Amino acid sequence: MTKPFDSSHLPDVFRGSVARKAGLITASQLRGSSVRRLFQDVYTRADTEVTHELRCRGAALLAPPEAVLTGRSAATVQGVELAKPLDPVEMVVPEKQRFGPIVGIKVRRTEIKPEESRPWNGIRIARKTRTAVDLLLRLSPRKSGWVRRLRIGVPDLDQYMRANRLSDLHLNPEFYGRRNRGIRLARNALRLSDPRAESPPESEVRVVLAAGGIAAIPQVEVFSREGHFIARLDLGDKEHKVAIEYDGQWHNTPKQRAYDRKRRRRAEAEGWRFVIVTAEDLVNDFKGIVEAVWRARRGAVSPLTVPRPGQEGVRMARV
Template sequence: MPRAPRRPPQLRGRVFRGSTAVSRGLLTRNDLRSSAWRPLFRDVYADAQLTVTHTIRCAAVGRWLVPPGTAIAGRAAAGLYGCPSTSAGAPIDVLVSTDSRIGPTNGIRVHHGQIDPGDILDRAGITVTSPARTCWDVARWLDMVEAVVVIDALLALRLTTVPALREYALSRAGRRGWRSLLRSIDLVDAGAESPQESRTRVRLVLAGLPRPETQWVVADQGRFVARLDLAWPQFKVAVEYDGLWHDDPEQFHRDRRRLNRLLGGDWIVLHVTAKRLRDDFDGFLAEVKAALRTRAARSHDRARTWK
């Protein structure tokens, strides 16, 4: 019968430096390779029975892998603020001052830049970029769509506002990224309830469609009928992102029943999935354009915008 791996009580439920555990005689290098321990970064391990969260990973980076004054930044910072934009195991973005030096480390993306007063905060013992600085950085580091996804989420959490971000960008006019932040601000909407809703909306607008309303409520004689992800209420055209919400497979069917009630109210509801966004966005865009053109013609509005 194979021998159970060593699990010293001092390390159970903890994250630790492997070299420290070895030097203290708690483990050997061979012990670190056992199933009892999970490697997180170079020389950083966790008890395999510990649920490793994004916060735990960021704390490990800040404690052991970067110099003092380094801040968790970008998407990683947004994740610490509670935004659903950070995938498990994604590299951790860090921001270091221009005069600091840090070598490459697997699992970390290093960005150098000027850090202004107020740009970094302490959040539960972790040094992180402020919400405004996080928005600035994602506008510089990510493409337009993904930047807006992050900024939408920070706005929805009420961690910043559009006027505050605009002022932040204008106060840094001439520095790299200020125009990118302004362009992103023009596309944001705090009403988005998921990253995929944000991606759908921004891609449609960047493709030339008029900006839709988010979370539009449809009522009939004062009675609630439905709430729509994206809507052009003047044309009664809507887009719904189909996803499994709150780990509840039945929600999809409830949403479809709810939206079917709109058909009698003369609404066109177009559905899109992650696969469609990824593999056939042009086809979906053509369907939305066709629906808007049809309704615009019916209401005698000019439709040249969507040709």
């Protein structure tokens, strides 16, 4: 009986060709169950947890020294987990550099200044301000509509700005001092971004409302006439006293529903009206969300359903 191959002497990520040349593993063992392939000629031990950071280090083994890890990949390595483990590793290389295509690695060729990155695992990683720019430049202008792209980019930027305590004052020079392809969309996203947002869906709702001509402020605090704190709203239109709240699945527990009812009743007593947006609404009813808020602005207060053929609409309700 053949003894199983012991891979414990191997690094957690390695080039197969290099390990073979060093006599650490054979070609047949590379095809066995003791190792797992991450990219062409890049492997990890089977007992190693595959994270996005691990895959970034694996991609660095293939990339030229001038390559810069950026976008969601750089953000994740920096501690803001915007990329899932198996998402493509995002890199930029100088325009004249030839690298790729490689399955699992997304490469853009564009200008990047030396001061915009620092050394990392044999390549380079974008500094925070450049990472913020590339979170938006990564969205191809050729794909889908501008609102859809903003609904992807703004939540990423909101989370990244929040985690790194960045403001538009930090980022304006980066966004307005370059001519990269897609920079106009990136500037629009920066204008819409707000680090006060506490979840990606809340950011998406804000983008949808902005596209419909409605400005909403994240995390609005409501106080009683006597000055007592009552509630904090996901999004608020202070002028018209309209609250827009996203109810994800975590709101479906009896305890959370009871808490939401009490909180919203207290805010209603101070003249606020609520539009409640669900995950289904956010995916399927762009127009319905905007219409519901405009109705609330005009003073509608009774429960209603915004027409949407074959589906339940956005709820605007007194709760």
